[in-house]
Amino acid sequence: xxxxxxxxxxxxxxxxxxxxxxxxxxxxxxxxxxxxxxxxxxxxxxxxxxxxxxxxxxxxxxxxxxxxxxxxxxxxxxxxxxxxxxxxxxxxxxxxxxxxxxxxxxxxxxxxxxxxxxxxxxxxxxxxxxxxxxxxxxxxxxxxxxxxxxxxxxxxxxxxxxxxxxxxxxxxxxxxxxxxxxxxxxxxxxxxxxxxxxxxxxxxxxxxxxxxxxxxxxxxxxxxxxxxxxxxxxxxxxxxxxxxxxx
Amino acid sequence: xxxxxxxxxxxxxxxxxxxxxxxxxxxxxxxxxxxxxxxxxxxxxxxxxxxxxxxxxxxxxxxxxxxxxxxxxxxxxxxxxxxxxxxxxxxxxxxxxxxxxxxxxxxxxxxxxxxxxxxxxxxxxxxxxxxxxxxxxxxxxxxxxxxxxxxxxxxxxxxxxxxxxxxxxxxxxxxxxxxxxxxxxxxxxxxxxxxxxxxxxxxxxxxxxxxxxxxxxxxxxxxxxxxxxxxxxxxxxxxxxxxxxxxxxxxxxxxxxxxxxxxxxxxxxxxxxxxxxxxxxxxxxxxxxxxxxxxxxxxxxxxxxxxxxxxxxxxxxxxxxxxxxxxxxxxxxxxxxxxxxxxxxxxxxxxxxxxxxxxxxxxxxxxxxxxxxxxxxxxxxxxxxxxxxxxxxxxxxxxxxxxxxxxxxxxxxxxxxxxxxxxxxxxxxxxxxxxxxxxxxxxxxxxxxxxxxxxxxxxxxxxxxxxxxxxxxxxxxxxxxxxxxxxxxxxxxxxxxxxxxxxxxxxxxxxxxxxxxxxxxxxxxxxxxxxxxxxxxxxxxxxxxxxxxxxxxxxxxxxxxxxxxxxxxxxxxxxxxxxxxxxxxxxxxxxxxxxxxxxxxxxxxxxxxxxxxxxxxxxxxxxxxxxxxxxxxxxxxxxxxxxxxxxxxxxxxxxxxxxxxxxxxx
Ligand SMILES: Cc1cc2nc3c(=O)[nH]c(=O)nc-3n(C[C@H](O)[C@H](O)[C@H](O)COP(=O)(O)OP(=O)(O)OC[C@H]3O[C@@H](n4cnc5c(N)ncnc54)[C@H](O)[C@@H]3O)c2cc1C
Ligand code: SF4
Ligand code: FES
Numbered sequence: 001x002x003x004x005x006x007x008x009x010x011x012x013x014x015x016x017x018x019x020x021x022x023x024x025x026x027x028x029x030x031x032x033x034x035x036x037x038x039x040x041x042x043x044x045x046x047x048x049x050x051x052x053x054x055x056x057x058x059x060x061x062x063x064x065x066x067x068x069x070x071x072x073x074x075x076x077x078x079x080x081x082x083x084x085x086x087x088x089x090x091x092x093x094x095x096x097x098x099x100x101x102x103x104x105x106x107x108x109x110x111x112x113x114x115x116x117x118x119x120x121x122x123x124x125x126x127x128x129x130x131x132x133x134x135x136x137x138x139x140x141x142x143x144x145x146x147x148x149x150x151x152x153x154x155x156x157x158x159x160x161x162x163x164x165x166x167x168x169x170x171x172x173x174x175x176x177x178x179x180x181x182x183x184x185x186x187x188x189x190x191x192x193x194x195x196x197x198x199x200x201x202x203x204x205x206x207x208x209x210x211x212x213x214x215x216x217x218x219x220x221x222x223x224x225x226x227x228x229x230x231x232x233x234x235x236x237x238x239x240x241x242x243x244x245x246x247x
Numbered sequence: 248x249x250x251x252x253x254x255x256x257x258x259x260x261x262x263x264x265x266x267x268x269x270x271x272x273x274x275x276x277x278x279x280x281x282x283x284x285x286x287x288x289x290x291x292x293x294x295x296x297x298x299x300x301x302x303x304x305x306x307x308x309x310x311x312x313x314x315x316x317x318x319x320x321x322x323x324x325x326x327x328x329x330x331x332x333x334x335x336x337x338x339x340x341x342x343x344x345x346x347x348x349x350x351x352x353x354x355x356x357x358x359x360x361x362x363x364x365x366x367x368x369x370x371x372x373x374x375x376x377x378x379x380x381x382x383x384x385x386x387x388x389x390x391x392x393x394x395x396x397x398x399x400x401x402x403x404x405x406x407x408x409x410x411x412x413x414x415x416x417x418x419x420x421x422x423x424x425x426x427x428x429x430x431x432x433x434x435x436x437x438x439x440x441x442x443x444x445x446x447x448x449x450x451x452x453x454x455x456x457x458x459x460x461x462x463x464x465x466x467x468x469x470x471x472x473x474x475x476x477x478x479x480x481x482x483x484x485x486x487x488x489x490x491x492x493x494x495x496x497x498x499x500x501x502x503x504x505x506x507x508x509x510x511x512x513x514x515x516x517x518x519x520x521x522x523x524x525x526x527x528x529x530x531x532x533x534x535x536x537x538x539x540x541x542x543x544x545x546x547x548x549x550x551x552x553x554x555x556x557x558x559x560x561x562x563x564x565x566x567x568x569x570x571x572x573x574x575x576x577x578x579x580x581x582x583x584x585x586x587x588x589x590x591x592x593x594x595x596x597x598x599x600x601x602x603x604x605x606x607x608x609x610x611x612x613x614x615x616x617x618x619x620x621x622x623x624x625x626x627x628x629x630x631x632x633x634x635x636x637x638x639x640x641x642x643x644x645x646x647x648x649x650x651x652x653x654x655x656x657x658x659x660x661x662x663x664x665x666x667x668x669x670x671x672x673x674x675x676x677x678x679x680x681x682x683x684x685x686x687x688x689x690x691x692x693x694x695x696x697x698x699x700x701x702x703x704x705x706x707x708x709x710x711x712x713x714x715x716x717x718x719x720x721x722x723x724x725x726x727x728x729x730x731x732x733x734x735x736x737x738x739x740x741x742x743x744x745x746x747x748x749x750x751x752x753x754x755x756x757x758x759x760x761x762x763x764x765x766x767x768x769x770x771x772x773x774x775x776x777x778x779x780x781x782x783x784x785x786x787x788x789x790x791x792x793x794x795x796x797x798x799x800x801x802x803x804x805x806x807x808x809x810x811x812x813x814x815x816x817x818x819x820x821x822x823x824x825x826x827x828x829x830x831x832x833x834x835x836x837x838x839x840x841x842x843x844x845x846x847x848x849x850x851x852x853x854x855x856x857x858x859x860x861x862x863x864x865x866x867x868x869x870x871x872x873x874x875x876x877x878x879x880x881x882x883x884x885x886x887x888x889x890x891x892x893x894x895x896x897x898x899x900x901x902x903x904x905x906x907x908x909x910x911x912x913x
Contacts, residue, residue: 012825028522032660035524038776045774045829050820053828055314057487059527060656062412063318085659110458111826118435121315125427129420132377134299134725136367141376142334145388155381155406158413162317191379 001027001093005040007052008100010109017109019098029089033076034059034066036088053112061085061226064161067168068113069100074165074224082163082226102168106175106211117164119210120178126206127199128182130191150188157184159227166221166229172213177221179207180233187240197244204241251504251883251898254686255359260904261341264363267687268730272737279304282736283467283744285452287439287494289316289422291414291717292700293473295724298421301430303729305736308465309422310434310454312489312831317419320475320487321720324411325532325653327393327403328717330368335392339400341365346905348715351397351584352680352708353858353874354907355507355881357900359687360705367726368718372404374725378417382406395713396533397584397912403714408532408652414717418724437463438831439494440759442470442501442696445751449501449696453752453759457831460824462759464752466745468736469695471728472498473720476679476701478511480839480846481791482783484676485517485530491835492842495683495702503691504883504896506684506704508842509850512711512859513792514677515541515588518660519608528675529660531611531653533713536581538616538646539670541588543600543609545569550600560602560610560669571595579912586710586859586872587912589674593792594870596673603671612669617642674792678716680707680859681849684883684898688731689723692883697732699723704881709858766833767823771816775832778813782806782836782843790847795863799851803844807891810840844890849882852895872910879907 010017041051057065070076107115166177186192289311331344344365383391392401406413425431436457443451451466477492478484552558621642683698700720789798856872865873881898
């Protein structure tokens, strides 16, 4: 198929940036979206132009590296997948596709489609852990029974890949879904109880410090989240915050 | 650097590690504060090591090339992690895990290291659960297990199909705690480009900041490489795009011996190649072989009809299917080790029975499992076991609960529904057993330079069993290195900070800079990928699932020619002092082009078949791998200026606790 691509080009953080048009004439529906960009980059290099910079690594939807807006939607038109899992069969011959980086003041652009998401790391450093040292003497793994239900629910929350689509898609640039997922994973497990109050307070404080916005319950994050992280996690985080406040 | 000393402690196999820990030198907590350690890599190996060493009190500097330590390639591991817990009461034990691993590795690994791995395996599960890793549980609240290939017990712990992700996020959370405390300084988007040796000891690295392009000097009392495997030498593989050999190759050039470079694992169940645009291959976890049956049609007419689209796989009746693994290996059936399963698929496809357009695919079929589970569920729920539609629906629910995310991944890529029609699969490059040679302490032949996880060669011999890489990475980082490195650093408590304004750092930095300048100013006509793809073709066709003398000799000369062409004709756009992925890629491919030649040389030298290394000339009349006693050693290569001049050192392998037998899965 033939495509027109309108791609955000920005040389560096300080550059202003603009949309540039490109044409591709021979795109196979079996290509992944990133492979389509590989083809474009190959053509650019052959013409001695600079290729488009974008983040990617695993190319199977798990590392959370890939991150772009496609026609105004985080990770593109399909639900429950990342850009690297999107295939060109989701587009039609003759389409015009807009490709832009995540937009959020807490995620400044580094170059073209690449943004700086280190704010997410700092939120985790503020409390996204259980304080247990490696010793070889921790209690036997079956020492505490954990109901299958709790384990499964904790697992669902823990599958967040830290991609940032929730922030990018939220009109307030809120990071509540991301933070709520981590808080929930630990809140659902007995191991997480001891530090529960400090954890949620510290993580939320760091979240605010990084300049992420408030949650006004629009639910866009849940729709665009490639891993189907549910809004329940935000509700759970709010409950944890209340519990922590009365302690 | 003369002969190899593996430094294996004396004593009975089962006591070695305990006695060793009792006798080593320790560094007291106050002195640990004065010691710096660099850890390159934040995967399971590097991440767990960084967290543990920081907890102990050392000052750790961690490096990774992704934008966050959480994105290391370990994140992609799907199926599970082994541990000899014997929770299922099915006869598992430390010895059995040790035995399975040595046998699975085709008797080409070091007994003492493997036994230690089996010993600490149980601690890993305890540690991860304490960190909040949400492993799968049964209805009674206990941990659940599944089986992997090459073993007769259920010892694999898992978190849906995302075990690597959950284990890595566990290690990442432990790192975060130490980053927050200031004990780990994290350098994301940094690529290590050289090791700095001062007075014969590893004392630092040169790294490039991938955002600014700046070249940086970092010093420490010891350097640890947990930089993963080098399967991307083949271009197409199941590795992440950035996985590379650069860190360990630079270490090799600075004196670290490279062991068994030719031992590569080709995984039997991956999604077949769809076209020239292909950038990577996707694994379908080995756990699928618990429930999937592998087959091709018995009759060539059916094969051709399928390829032409005239027949569908579900139209082929049972008696016209060849379940070739069950036929050839009745004892292990679809759960034979990976090397055996991959070669068997290649054998069928070479004989013309491949089922997709290119003739390079076989079926992995879940219909039987869906029917079996469905009946079971109908029975449990007191429903009609003879109602086919009901049974199928119930069976599909069970399969979905077990492998839902894999099935979804498959459907996204191939555009076919694997609940209705069998998956198509083909082998792909997946893991490298070879790596930097290390002694019992995980130290390389360069004092103070360590290699852990997939980057070293130590535990898997010529073939790795499923769910054992995660185990090894975490064993090295959480439980082994923290002891062994202390023994070495006990001599450094009075050394003080290592200066970076020295001649050694000057020299290393200018070498790095001149390499980068050469690449960026080359102004050739072809992109980096052009060369990488060509290298991949040579590797796959001549150093792949089966190898022979002629092909390997051709590969050696073709790779050397391709390397010369690369340096003459590669084009790298942009500048060195900015974010420039093409430049980073160029450096990595330059190293693959050197390693590839050593790889072929190693394969040529090894005149036997063992595990993932299969030489056409050395097979039994039934086509099985033929090991040779004369080759019961580790090949450790010393760098001498050019890959072709590398000098071979041998570490003889001694088996005192296990009988070396023909590896049979019949
Ligand atoms: C798809 C897939 C599924 C798998 N499933 C399983 C499974 O179910 N069970 C199992 O046991 N094993 C599995 N494996 C194998 C296992 O995942 C890997 O062997 C293991 O995770 C490797 O861990 P590591 O810590 O050694 O290296 P990696 O996780 O590869 O980490 C390497 C680290 O080094 C860094 N790095 C590399 N080079 C440089 C450089 N030059 N400069 C700076 N940093 C650098 C990277 O940034 C990264 O942080 C699977 C592998 C794949 C590909
Ligand atoms: S919650 Fe979803 S969208 Fe947000 S970072 Fe996690 S995976 Fe991405
Ligand atoms: S590249 Fe890893 S999630 Fe897309």
